[in-house]
Amino acid sequence: MELKLALIGFGVVGRGFTDILIRKKEFLQRKYNLMVKYVGICDMKYGSIVNHSGLDPHKALEAVRAGNSLEKSFDGVKGLSPVEFIDASGADVVVEATWTNLDTGEPAITHIKKALSTGRHVITTNKGPIALAYRELSNLAKAKNVKLLFSGTVMSGTPSIRTLVRGLAGCYVSEIAGILNGTTNYILTKMEEGLSFNEALRDAQQKGYAEADPTMDVDALDPSAKIVILANIAFESDLKPKDVIREGIRNVTLENIKDALRRGKRVKLIARAWSDGKSVKVKVTPEEVDINSFFGQVKGTVNAVMFRTDSLGDVYLIGRGAGGEEAGQAILADLIELIL
Ligand code: HSE
Numbered sequence: 001m002e003l004k005l006a007l008i009g010f011g012v013v014g015r016g017f018t019d020i021l022i023r024k025k026e027f028l029q030r031k032y033n034l035m036v037k038y039v040g041i042c043d044m045k046y047g048s049i050v051n052h053s054g055l056d057p058h059k060a061l062e063a064v065r066a067g068n069s070l071e072k073s074f075d076g077v078k079g080l081s082p083v084e085f086i087d088a089s090g091a092d093v094v095v096e097a098t099w100t101n102l103d104t105g106e107p108a109i110t111h112i113k114k115a116l117s118t119g120r121h122v123i124t125t126n127k128g129p130i131a132l133a134y135r136e137l138s139n140l141a142k143a144k145n146v147k148l149l150f151s152g153t154v155m156s157g158t159p160s161i162r163t164l165v166r167g168l169a170g171c172y173v174s175e176i177a178g179i180l181n182g183t184t185n186y187i188l189t190k191m192e193e194g195l196s197f198n199e200a201l202r203d204a205q206q207k208g209y210a211e212a213d214p215t216m217d218v219d220a221l222d223p224s225a226k227i228v229i230l231a232n233i234a235f236e237s238d239l240k241p242k243d244v245i246r247e248g249i250r251n252v253t254l255e256n257i258k259d260a261l262r263r264g265k266r267v268k269l270i271a272r273a274w275s276d277g278k279s280v281k282v283k284v285t286p287e288e289v290d291i292n293s294f295f296g297q298v299k300g301t302v303n304a305v306m307f308r309t310d311s312l313g314d315v316y317l318i319g320r321g322a323g324g325e326e327a328g329q330a331i332l333a334d335l336i337e338l339i340l
Contacts, residue, residue, distance in 0.1 A: 001339050002035040006050075006091035006120075008082055008111055009098035010043035010064055013125050013152070016324025017095065017331045018057045024332075032336055040089040041070055042082050044098070050088045051076030082107065086114045093338065095331055096124040102216070102225055102241060105132040116140045116148065123334040125152030125327045131225035135238050149337060152330025154180060154226040155303045158319030159333065164233055168309060173234040175274040175308035180226040180284075182301035182322045183210045183217035184249050184269045189299045191257050192266070197250075209301050209322055219248035220284040223271045227282055231273035234307070237280045245283035252286050260288050266296045274308075294318075 007014050021028070021036055028034045038055040042048040047069045049055065055074055063073035071078040077088055086094055094115035098108050105128035112129050115122045117140060124130065129137060130150045141148035151161045155178075164173070179185050183204045190200035201218065204210045216222045224244040231239055249269055260267050265288040273282045289295045294316055298304045303321030308314050320326050 001033055002037055003335065003338065004037050004039045004090060004092045005095060006040040006042070006086065006089035006093070007038065007095045007097065008042045008085070009096065010041055010046055010060070010070070011097065011099070012324040013097040013327040013331075014041075014043070014095070015061060015064070016326075016328030017097070018061055018328075020325065020328045020332055022058055022061075032339065034336060034339055036335070039091050040085055042080070042085040043070065047071035047078065048080045048082070048085050049074045049076045049078055050080065050085060052090055082111050083114050086111065086120070087118065091120055093121040093123060093335065096122060096126055096129075097327070097331070098126060099212070100126050101128045102131065102221055105129040109133055109137070112137055112148070113140060116144050116146055119144055119146055121147045121149070121338055123149045123331050125150070125156075125330060127153045127222070127225045127229065131228045131241050134229065134232050147338060149334035150229075151334050152327045154229050155305065155317075155319065155321040156323065156326035157329030157333070158303060158317065158321060158326070160230065160305050160317055161233065162333065163315070163317055164230060164307060168307060168312070168315065171309040171311050173307050173309055175272070176227065176230050176234055176305065177270055177272045177295070178223075178227065178230075178305035179268055179295060179298050179303055180223040180271045180305070180321065181217055181220070181269060182303060183214065184220070184223070185298065185303070186301045187218075188249060188252065188257070188267055188269065191252070191254055192261065194254075196254065197252070218250055220246045220269060223269065223284045224282075227271035227273050227284060230305070231280055231282050235273070235275045235280045237275075239280060239282055243282060245281075245285065247285045249286055261291070264291050265289060266291055268295050268298070270295065
């Protein structure tokens with residue numbers, strides 16, 4: 001089956017996804033009968049191009065990697081705003097991979113609403129719209145009989161959302177706990193090795209783990225958005241990031257970490273959501289966990305989550321939670337879900 005795809009945002013995530021599609025083209029066709037035709041790419045920096053005959057994704061990657069505009073590299077309809085682009089694209093599915101804005105969710109919310117209301121499936125890795133407007137957007141998708149898929153918003157390609165929605169379908173979930181931010185886990189791991197907070201943060205920034213604005217990581221805004229996304233799915237709630245009791249890792253000192261280690265503990269930034277069936281509570285705070293516990297063994301940029309369920313007890317998932325390849329895999333899995 002051929003899906004016509006329009007991509008908004010051709011940064012690390014959009015390119016990571018495109019790389020995978022090129023690499024796995026034959027495999028996807030053979031195993032899933034999936035063929036993807038790029039009918040448009042729209043990017044703040046590299047311009048906007050629509051061509052219903054299809055755009056060569058390899059050529060698009062080469063163009064932006066050489067610093068060239070897409071508009072100069074392809075024939076087609078050029079210079080459209082993202083909203084005009086969605087209309088003109090004729091796409092079956094819009095992939096929204098622009099930057100995350102946790103204050104308003106914009107401009108991604110506008111892009112997603114436009115795509116859904118014009119009858120297109122949407123796949124996004126963007127946390128802002130899902131943390132801030134999940135109910136409204138998913139109701140719109142239902143009303144339009146299209147799908148809104150966002151598995152890359154939490155733990156990236158490691159399938160936390162799919163595990164919750166599909167794998168644990170029919171379970172009551174009473175609690176979710178997770179290490180949902182790679183940057184802060186990396187900083188805490190490095191501080192155990194003796195680096196100062198600032199040295200470890202610089203290290204994380206240089207390695208590209210941190211958000212463009214690292215306060216999103218350090219002050220726990222990023223994991224707050226992620227636990228809200230999971231909680232709203234599990235508990236049918238309509239929480240917002242502002243409802244999270246939140247404390248980042250700014251005040252965790254080397255002494256706190258060493259003292260904890262002496263007592264057989266590690267300091268971890270744990271995101272937690274729980275429900276008694278009536279109300280839902282959400283928090284992200286530094287916690288001491290036993291060194292040999294599940295979370296105590298999660299080191300570096302790795303993410304992990306635990307779902308407490310009625311029928312299965314505690315279910316655990318661990319894996320990489322950031323990066324272009326990882327987020328690209330999340331988009332691919334969502335794309336395959338559209339045709340299964
Ligand atoms: N800055 C985020 C992290 C990236 O460190 O986990 C993935 O959302």
